[in-house]
Amino acid sequence: MGEQTQAQNTNPILVIGGTGKTGRRIVERLTERGVPVRVGSRSTTPTFDWNDESGWAAALEGVRAAYIAYQPDLAFPGAPEAITRVCELAKAAGVEKLVLLSGRGEEAAEVCERIVQAAGTKWTIVRCSWFNQNFSENFLLESVRAGEIALPAxxxxxxxxxxxxxxxxxxxxxxxxxxxxxxxxLTGPRLLSFHDAAAEISKATGQDVAYIPLTAEQYAAALREHGMPEEFVELFTQILDGRNAHLTDGVRRALGREPKDFADYARDAAASGVWSVD
Known part of the structure; x- marks a missing residue:
C-alpha cells in the first residue's frame, strides 16, 4: 500500500445525519471496522445543521467520503438548494465520494440525485422508501405501543x-x-400492506396492534395537532399510490445476499422490549 493511499485512509468519513436511523448504524459499522468517522449532527463539533450552513465547511474539511441523509426529506422545499451547497463545499474540500440516501419514487428526490451525480466526485445513490424502523424508532413507536397505527395509506x-x-x-x-x-x-423481500405489518407486529409482541386508515384531511389535522410538517401528507399519498409496490434486487446487487424480512425485524424489535407497554 502506497503512502498516498495510507494517508487517504487516515482521513475520516463524514456521516451527515449520524445520529439518525441509518446514520447511527453506519457510524457503528465504520467504527467496528476501524474506519475513522466524523459524525455530522447538530450536537457534534463541528456541527452539521441542515438549517444553519455555518458549520458545513468545517464538517467537510479533510474527509475522504461523505454519507448524506437530508432531514426531514428530500421531497421537502429547500432540499435541492441545500444539497447543491453541500456538493459545492464537498468538491472544494477535496471529498472523493458522496453517498446519498434518496427517496424511492419521489420526483423531488431525483432532482437531488442529479445534483450529486453532477458534483464532480464519485457517487452512489441509495434509494429507499418505508423503513421497518419507522414502527420502532421515533415516528410510529408510540402508535404501536398504543395499539393503533393511523396513516393515510x-x-x-x-x-x-x-x-x-x-x-x-x-x-x-x-x-x-x-x-x-x-x-x-432497496426493498425488503415481500410486499406488505399496513394491515399486514400491524399483524406481524401483533404476532411478534403478543399485543393487539391495528392499522387505522385515515383520509388525507384527517392525517393533516393530526400532524397539525402534533406540530409536524403537513408536507408529510403529500409525501405519503404520493409514495403510497402504488408506484413503489414492486420488489427490487438492490440489496442483493450491492451485498450479494437477501434483504431482511419484516417478520424477522418485528421479532427482533419485540425481543428488544421497545414495544413493551409498562
Whole structure:
C-alpha cells in the first residue's frame, strides 16, 4: 500500500445525519471496522445543521467520503438548494465520494440525485422508501405501543426495507470498490400492506396492534395537532399510490445476499422490549 493511499485512509468519513436511523448504524459499522468517522449532527463539533450552513465547511474539511441523509426529506422545499451547497463545499474540500440516501419514487428526490451525480466526485445513490424502523424508532413507536397505527395509506402495499440493510449498503459504497456510479433501489423481500405489518407486529409482541386508515384531511389535522410538517401528507399519498409496490434486487446487487424480512425485524424489535407497554 502506497503512502498516498495510507494517508487517504487516515482521513475520516463524514456521516451527515449520524445520529439518525441509518446514520447511527453506519457510524457503528465504520467504527467496528476501524474506519475513522466524523459524525455530522447538530450536537457534534463541528456541527452539521441542515438549517444553519455555518458549520458545513468545517464538517467537510479533510474527509475522504461523505454519507448524506437530508432531514426531514428530500421531497421537502429547500432540499435541492441545500444539497447543491453541500456538493459545492464537498468538491472544494477535496471529498472523493458522496453517498446519498434518496427517496424511492419521489420526483423531488431525483432532482437531488442529479445534483450529486453532477458534483464532480464519485457517487452512489441509495434509494429507499418505508423503513421497518419507522414502527420502532421515533415516528410510529408510540402508535404501536398504543395499539393503533393511523396513516393515510389506504390498502397500499409497501416493500418495507430494514435500516440495517440500508446501512450495510451505504458502508459498502463508502469503503469498497465497485459501487461508484450505482443507483441501488432497496426493498425488503415481500410486499406488505399496513394491515399486514400491524399483524406481524401483533404476532411478534403478543399485543393487539391495528392499522387505522385515515383520509388525507384527517392525517393533516393530526400532524397539525402534533406540530409536524403537513408536507408529510403529500409525501405519503404520493409514495403510497402504488408506484413503489414492486420488489427490487438492490440489496442483493450491492451485498450479494437477501434483504431482511419484516417478520424477522418485528421479532427482533419485540425481543428488544421497545414495544413493551409498562
Amino acid at each position: 389506504g390498502d397500499a402495499v409497501e416493500p418495507f426495507v430494514d435500516a440495517d440493510d440500508i446501512a450495510d449498503v451505504a458502508v459498502a459504497a463508502l469503503t469498497e470498490d465497485g459501487h461508484d456510479g450505482q443507483i441501488y433501489e
